Amino acid sequence: MRIKSTLENYLFVLPAVTIFLVFYILPFFSVFQLSLYEWDGVLPNKVFVGLANFKEIISQDPDWWRSMLNASWVTLIALTFQNALAFLLACACDREMRLKNFYRVIFFIPPVLSEVVVGLVWQRILDGNYGLLNAWLMKLGFPQLVHSWLSDPRTALNCVALVHSWKGFGWGFLIFLAGLQTIPRELYEAARVDGASAWNMFRRITIPLMIPVTILVVILTILGTMQSFVLIISLVGGELAGHTSVPVLRILASMRGSSRFGYACAQGISFGLILVVISFIQYRFSKRARQV
Amino acid sequence: MLKSKILILSMVYGLWSMVCLVGCTPRQTNKSQTTITVWHWMTDREPAFLELAKRYEAKTGVKVNFDLYAPSDAYTQKVRAAAQGSNLPDLFGILGEKRDFASFIKAGHIADLTEQMNEGNGRWKNMFFGKALDVNAFAEGNSYGIKPGIYGVPIDIMTIQMVYNQDLFKQLGLNPEQPPQTWEEFLNIGKKIKDAGIHGMVSGWGELWMMDCFANNYAFNIMGKDKVIATIKGKVAYTDPDWIKVLSLFKQMQEAGVLYNGVVIMVNKTAEQLFANEKAVFAFNGSWCVNVYKGMNPDLKYAAMLPPKVSNKYPMVIWGGAGSSFMVNNKSAHKEEVIKFLNWFTEKEQQAYLAEATKNLPANKESLANIPSILAQFADDMEATTHPSTWGVSEFPAVIEAFDKGIQSIIIGEKTPEEVARKVQKIKERELAKKHQ
Numbered sequence: 001m002r003i004k005s006t007l008e009n010y011l012f013v014l015p016a017v018t019i020f021l022v023f024y025i026l027p028f029f030s031v032f033q034l035s036l037y038e039w040d041g042v043l044p045n046k047v048f049v050g051l052a053n054f055k056e057i058i059s060q061d062p063d064w065w066r067s068m069l070n071a072s073w074v075t076l077i078a079l080t081f082q083n084a085l086a087f088l089l090a091c092a093c094d095r096e097m098r099l100k101n102f103y104r105v106i107f108f109i110p111p112v113l114s115e116v117v118v119g120l121v122w123q124r125i126l127d128g129n130y131g132l133l134n135a136w137l138m139k140l141g142f143p144q145l146v147h148s149w150l151s152d153p154r155t156a157l158n159c160v161a162l163v164h165s166w167k168g169f170g171w172g173f174l175i176f177l178a179g180l181q182t183i184p185r186e187l188y189e190a191a192r193v194d195g196a197s198a199w200n201m202f203r204r205i206t207i208p209l210m211i212p213v214t215i216l217v218v219i220l221t222i223l224g225t226m227q228s229f230v231l232i233i234s235l236v237g238g239e240l241a242g243h244t245s246v247p248v249l250r251i252l253a254s255m256r257g258s259s260r261f262g263y264a265c266a267q268g269i270s271f272g273l274i275l276v277v278i279s280f281i282q283y284r285f286s287k288r289a290r291q292v
Numbered sequence: 293m294l295k296s297k298i299l300i301l302s303m304v305y306g307l308w309s310m311v312c313l314v315g316c317t318p319r320q321t322n323k324s325q326t327t328i329t330v331w332h333w334m335t336d337r338e339p340a341f342l343e344l345a346k347r348y349e350a351k352t353g354v355k356v357n358f359d360l361y362a363p364s365d366a367y368t369q370k371v372r373a374a375a376q377g378s379n380l381p382d383l384f385g386i387l388g389e390k391r392d393f394a395s396f397i398k399a400g401h402i403a404d405l406t407e408q409m410n411e412g413n414g415r416w417k418n419m420f421f422g423k424a425l426d427v428n429a430f431a432e433g434n435s436y437g438i439k440p441g442i443y444g445v446p447i448d449i450m451t452i453q454m455v456y457n458q459d460l461f462k463q464l465g466l467n468p469e470q471p472p473q474t475w476e477e478f479l480n481i482g483k484k485i486k487d488a489g490i491h492g493m494v495s496g497w498g499e500l501w502m503m504d505c506f507a508n509n510y511a512f513n514i515m516g517k518d519k520v521i522a523t524i525k526g527k528v529a530y531t532d533p534d535w536i537k538v539l540s541l542f543k544q545m546q547e548a549g550v551l552y553n554g555v556v557i558m559v560n561k562t563a564e565q566l567f568a569n570e571k572a573v574f575a576f577n578g579s580w581c582v583n584v585y586k587g588m589n590p591d592l593k594y595a596a597m598l599p600p601k602v603s604n605k606y607p608m609v610i611w612g613g614a615g616s617s618f619m620v621n622n623k624s625a626h627k628e629e630v631i632k633f634l635n636w637f638t639e640k641e642q643q644a645y646l647a648e649a650t651k652n653l654p655a656n657k658e659s660l661a662n663i664p665s666i667l668a669q670f671a672d673d674m675e676a677t678t679h680p681s682t683w684g685v686s687e688f689p690a691v692i693e694a695f696d697k698g699i700q701s702i703i704i705g706e707k708t709p710e711e712v713a714r715k716v717q718k719i720k721e722r723e724l725a726k727k728h729q
Contacts, residue, residue: 041372041395042372042376042395042399042401043395043398044399060722127554128553129491129554130571148553148554150557151554151555151556151557151704152704153704236498236557237499237558237559238498238499238557240498240700240704241556241697241701241704256368256369257689257692258689258690258693259391259395260689
């Protein structure tokens with residue numbers, strides 16, 4: 001009877017497991033297998049090169065590591081500026097204030113917009129010749145600040161990071177707000193009765209109880225930002241002499257520009273591994289933080 | 293209880309099997325009627341293709357399905373994936389470089405059409421512009437190891453050159469019928485552009501390949517074809533003074549103010565919008581722009597011109613000849629019907645219709661009679677064209693990328709032409725060493 005029941009259970013999960021195997025596990029192994037070959041994506045014969053593609057990534061591809069640095073910089077800005085903004089706005093909307101629901105909707109509009117649309121809208125704002133930002137700077141009497149924001153290598157990546165943060169803060173806002181609403185109000189009332197100041201309540205109640213939520217937001221921000229590339233294409237047209245290159249754009253360049261499918265797969269595997277390591281560190285960190 | 297569980301399980305598996313079966317079932321077609329499937333990426337030509345398909349079906353009873361997959365990047369991936377799965381349609385186009393074309397042939401996906409082209413004293417072959425056919429052909433001793441022959445059929449052709457706004461020329465006090473002929477004349481216009489507060493040349497240089505095309509034009513003009521080919525073969529270094537001269541042109545253009553501020557991040561669609569809206573004096577664009585500008589601003593007054601010469605030692609050469617081509621699937625069950633259709637499709641009448649409907653230059657040289665005058669200006673320069681697909685050798689993609697990004701660095705004032713040349717040469721040597729390993 002027990003064997004029968006177990007068999008039934010396995011039969012029920014079989015379709016899901018099959019889908020997972022066919023669409024996730026097999027492609028992963030297939031990509032790993034391809035990363036060991038030099039292949040142009042068309043010819044039936046692939047040349048086995050072992051780990052040479054990985055070796056090339058590590059020792060002979062400065063463009064790849066530059067793209068990693070660029071993505072890390074954008075991620076750093078997203079982690080700090082974007083998440084700080086999301087947290088502050090979530091705290092503001094958690095209070096009893098007028099038009100609370102209106103603000104919640106407004107803050108959630110940027111994340112639901114397509115990255116292409118956001119990129120094109122901000123391109124119009126930041127354009128060096130006809131951009132709104134420069135027009136406002138001129139009107140406000142700051143002609144010395146007028147700048148080619150997107151085509152200047154000193155400002156292009158920061159513009160990408162800021163626009164990415166603008167687009168992404170809504171997700172953090174939503175998760176932070178959900179987290180804030182799970183904090184029992186009684187804790188604040190008890191603290192208030194004990195004469196705690198608003199700052200002390202924030203420091204002693206809000207921050208400790210928000211740590212698990214913050215870690216979740218941090219992991220999602222890192223994974224989402226490191227893999228971002230559509231916004232970059234629509235905002236600055238591509239890699240701008242390497243200043244706005246990110247790992248996914250490099251993978252695309254290997255695959256489409258150079259027709260090096262094996263190398264692109266190796267880049268994809270390396271990039272995936274880096275993200276897995278980051279997520280693992282975050283996971284360990286969050287476990288420790290929860291224990292504290 | 294057991295019965296209901298068995299029922300649920302049966303339903304789940306029944307549904308699962310149905311999904312699999314429906315997904316794997318080929319499209320239902322009328323068995324008595326031959327159907328040719330064509331894959332393409334040309335959104336702007338879709339209505340004209342459909343009209344021609346209708347006409348062909350009425351004439352022969354053979355149904356032609358034109359399946360559009362856009363944008364071109366998505367199309368490229370679809371064709372590659374289909375090649376890997378041996379699911380290519382009867383007729384398709386290949387986007388990419390000559391080496392990609394060669395890989396498809398080596399993999400046995402593309403039919404050799406040389407015999408059909410040469411039939412009847414080369415009747416079919418002689419319909420086309422020679423350069424349009426060259427792009428689809430592999431010559432004797434080509435470096436790709438492909439048997440010499442013709443492997444594709446050109447549908448339309450293009451040239452990439454400069455266009456200028458005649459009204460803005462008047463505004464600058466220039467003769468709208470006399471575009472600059474020399475590099476100095478061109479740079480001098482930069483000063484006038486700056487003084488008038490308008491903008492210089494726009495182009496899709498953020499996408500890199502158009503910038504590469506512009507640089508190659510001048511490489512041919514400054515050092516001639518043989519030296520360019522010798523560089524690709526690794527016999528001439530990119531640090532050669534002639535190559536530095538080519539790279540320096542971009543610095544000169546930037547300093548003279550003939551480039552649009554932000555051209556390095558511009559995609560061609562934006563460049564087309566700016567030129568069509570009379571925001572830029574010059575544009576570097578392909579002959580397809582005629583249709584685009586007409587759609588954006590029918591009143592735009594502009595003319596085509598060859599890029600101004602830097603040197604008189606060698607002729608000014610522009611990219612052209614290559615346009616859109618179709619390749620016949622070597623494994624197609626309807627190969628003969630497909631070739632018959634292509635034959636009909638490239639005849640004078642159909643090509644004239646395509647040119648009229650899509651404002652693209654026809655591949656059939658006898659169909660030029662009714663094209664608009666601006667398009668005729670592009671066609672006039674057909675003799676001055678070349679294309680990397682006809683050179684017989686290809687540069688390493690990593691070198692092309694370093695070269696193009698280097699030009700971007702020069703335009704944004706980050707690197708000197710000499711620095712870029714050294715970096716490109718370093719990558720060239722690395723790639724050559726890898727090749728010889």
